Amino acid sequence: MDYKSLVGIHPQLEMNSLDKRSMNECEDESLFSPVETEAQKTELIQAADQRSFPGRLQADGDKMLWTVIYRSIKTVVFSNKLNLLMPFGPLAILVNKLTGHHGWVFFLSLLGITPLAERLGYATEQLAFYTGATVGGLLNATFGNATELIISIYALKHEMIRVVQQSLLGSILSNMLLVLGCAFLSGGLVFHKEQVFNKATAVVNSGLLLMAVMGLLFPAVLHYTHTEVHFGKSELALSRFSSCIMLLAYGAYLYFQLKSQQNTYDPIVEEGSQSGDSPHDDESPEISKWESMIWLSIITAWISILSEYLVNTIEGASVAWKIPVAFISVILLPIVGNAAEHASAIMFAMKDKLDISLGVAIGSSTQISMFGIPFTVVIGWIMGRQMDLNFQLFETATLFITVIVVAFMLQEGTSNYFKGLMLIFCYLIVAASFFVHVDPSTVGQYKKPVD
Template sequence: MLNKNNLFLLLLIFIPVSLGAKFMHWEDLIIFITAGLAILPLAAWMGTATEEIAVVVGPSLGGLLNATFGNATELIIAIIALRAGLVNVVKASITGSIISNLLLVMGLSMFLGGLRYKEQTFQPVAARMNSAAMNLAVIAILVPTAVDATSVGIGEQTLQNLSLAVAIILILVYALTLFFSMKTHSYLYDVGVAGSEELESETEHKPNLWLWFGVLLACTLLVALESELLVDSLESATSQLKLTALFTGVIIVPIIGNAAEHATAVTVAIKDKMDLSLSVAVGSSMQIALFVAPVLVIAGYFFHQPMDLDFNPFELVAVAVSVLIANTISSDGKSNWLEGILLLATYAVLGFAFYFHPIIDGIG
């Protein structure tokens, strides 16, 4: 844990470096890389600040705070990209966030945890509820895509209106899942909460509420600033790297936005706290699908950007495949290292597919 903290402290140096690179008009590729590296520790500190505040305000409000700020970094990056008109990159980042959490993070957690423990267990009932919620996410992006594919001459505004209606339904469902997990059926999630409290008790302290509020605010503002640098340099940098915007949105952006959260999920899995690990990985995917994506659709409406839930068919296939294999593996409430390998192999196959996918819809 100390090594991870030291690494994040070291990466803070890239905040002034990225700002200096922008001020001195260095190459966009350098700005892109340094801004991405600067976001990593800021995302970690945002997560730490949220957890520390949650300790003070209690489990109910703390759970809501975690649910709200869980993917704040990605949401900030996506909103700035949306304002810049990079709608296809935003859609790709939504796809990438879902598949990276379900395949890369869950796969690494099960694999590394499975190397230390022959078999790890977690709450199957909670896993099934999460599976059902992810199935809804697939339906939510399948329907607008299917309507577009099966209609002749359907207007962009019509698709956006349909997506807005679906977005409102998803946000309502997300609110109900929070109510379910924190109130009416909180006992199903007690193991994950207990694991979280045990981690907190390893370093006994009384958090300073206002200090951590200040840290959260400062990190949020800095993430917004670094995201501006990242988005402004994205197209030029990806062109220099010979990467399509599709690959960048699906693979690179989610890793930058979620690196700290990914590290937490893997770390607790190695400590045999698979319930907590899956709550981080699957919970993050749920939040992206049921909260972040709908918020971006609504934001697109106000920004006058054509953000809707009509995804590229290949992105839809990737999400559906990821949800299918993740649900299949997690349905029995047990995991081992081989199941982790299966998830990682699926992620690798999809990653290569996105890398070799030709430029589409004017992105790349």
């Protein structure tokens, strides 16, 4: 084939390719009009989206869920240095399985419960952002005392009546003397002035505490004067009757606080609205309402697990450390259980919000005395345990004197660092008294027979 023929073929091939290309374009144009082409493109895009949307939605949902979980764990678990003590909880269980040394198991359980009690208070505070100030305060007091109530229920299960009585008594003493004293002291040192709080709330709480003292005093007097109609039964019957009355009184107090006198018991909000300041003016929730509820459930369940190990090793720890069970029950356990109240009361006092500090400390004491103690009596009644209100003469006298001292401190409606220091010194005297106190029910006799 010569060069000319090749030159002739090449243009022909180009013409053929151009003809085919133009024919294909004509066919495309003939098959689809511009309107139809646009409609089909839209349909194809929608079909593609429908095929990929569930997958994308599921992937985005999973990613968002894991992001929320990661952020929640980071906020609740890794945001507080006290949470470094959390591994001691699993370590206590491991030591119990491997060695069974009661002293170490008790100590590690105590350390493990401490951050959990504080985180329980944190989750409650987060939930309070969504419930309002009044309900939030009640939630704070309720879950703040959840640790003591859980420990008490496990002690009742093991028939350790005196441990229940002394730990609840210690919680009241700790809140009224140590927690309130630290709040007064820290607030006074920060502001260098007398802080003012609502005297009406303090008077009502003092009255409820005196009523609780009355409920505890009469069974003890009945026992020590030997004036029971039916020996061994009248004291228990009186305790159960008084407990029911105290629960009714606490229910009436809640109604009075929430409904009848809402303005009287929410003074900090009114003052804040006048000055453009509110209890949560500089704060916002860090986790959602559902996250708060889920964390409350998880932390409460974990505290319940560790509480069983704690209760089971109290007497063994007392023998190993040569420390009276009364001191462990009245001083050590409540300090751990009141970690949340302690931190909250000091924090609010340093922000010059003493009404909230007073509500946390005195409100918690009121709830333990008017609800926690009668509640354990009723629960013991249901469980067949002889839990009564006879807290023995030494403990009842300690509570009575404490309530009188705190009532005198609160009567003026003002606080300063000196009053706080006095309350802390009073608590040190109480702690030293229980360290040298021999309980009438000696170690090994902490159980009362079942009905």
